[in-house]
Amino acid sequence: MTVLILGGTAEARDLAAQLHERGVDVVSSLAGRVTRPRLPVGEVRVGGFGGVEGLTAWLRENGVQAVVDATHPFAERIAANAFHATQAAGIPLLRLARPGWQPTEDDRWHWADDLEEAAALLPGLGSRVFLTSGRQGLAAFADLDPLWFLIRCVDPPGQPLPRRHEVVLDRGPYRLDGERALMTEHDIDVLVTKDSGGAMTAAKLTAARELGLPVVIVRRPPRPSAPETADAAAAAEWVLNQ
Template sequence: MKVLLLGGTGEARTLAGLLTAEGIEVVSSLAGRTTDARLPVGEVRTGGFGGADGLAAWLRDHPVDLVVDATHPFAATMTAHAVAATRETGVPLLVLRRPGWTPGPDDNWHWADSATAAADLLRDLRTSRVFLTIGRQGLDAFATTGLWTLARCVDPPEPRPTWCTLILARGPFTLTDELAILREHRIDVLVTKDSGGPATAAKLTAARRLAIPVLVIRRPSLPIGPEVVETVRDAVQWVIRTNHSSSS
């Protein structure tokens, strides 16, 4: 059995290891946008496919039994391409998406549908010192807020922004680290994407401790059609079950 695994997430790396341990051949596909990316076990390809048509062509040229989309919750374009390509080629598709974050009773969260909407909402929150933890894509939406801004990214945006203070760092981050950043820079609002997962959740706890409001960008909706699971364990079971069904 052979699986094409889309995504460079932590869940994708874990899934690649577990499937390989089950004797399943895995080809992991990474977008290649992040330098020094952590590589999964097994075969790895890097770079885009050239849209849905390109992915469909790749599936015809490199036959696989299943496709698992374990990309980031905000990689909506790649997911849409995976849905279209697998529909065209008839290859079964599973989408693995970690659950989003939910606020607790002591949280002060505000929601926005996009980076642009979040930047507009900042003006209504009457804040002055912003901590952006949305990655490098979408930063430009905040360039004209007029607010002092600290932005944290894994890799530097190109061109490097001059309107904000930039921190280059890769998670996971500890609660102690996040509290130190918020205090040192006197942050009064945290902006993040609803990425979910524990690797970068400490900033939410830190904001709660310091009574700092959090502006959360909603994740895009999933396309209708493919089956969706939320855990790596469920993904492994789906792959094994689908394999047994197709071979019986």
């Protein structure tokens, strides 16, 4: 059988490896937004499909028998396209999604529905911001001139950016001692992130907790209703049962 994995995440790479070992033809699709992505085993395609119609046609032309959406929790467009395309093509869809983060009683979390709301919360929480929401959507923070930002992303961000900022290019997984040192060195007093979930980037939350810093967290956008699992092994079994 041929399976399409909409990937770019560690979970997607794990699933591709498990299916490849069991003789399944896997095609992993990456959005192409990162310059040097970590590649999964098996066939890889990079770039979009041309919306719902393009993805529907591609699924049919390539004889795909199942689709696993293992994209980032904030990849709204491809998630919606995958749902509608698999419905149109009559192909089963599974969502492989890591659980979101959960606060402890010692955390000082402030939830926001989007980056704009996150930016609006900042002036009342701190003046030196560790911004780890990725390189897209940074325009939401561009007008906060009194605040200073340490912006971390994988690839260089585009304009506009906050007037007072420093950019650090890095890729997870991150270690607790490194996150703690980074925040201390730059006198960070508030952290901004998206609820990406998973262990690869969770150390910043632990460091913020230890340092007593407030954290602004952007909630995950809603996804179309589909069967879902958080476990790559369970996703592999689901594929083999289609």
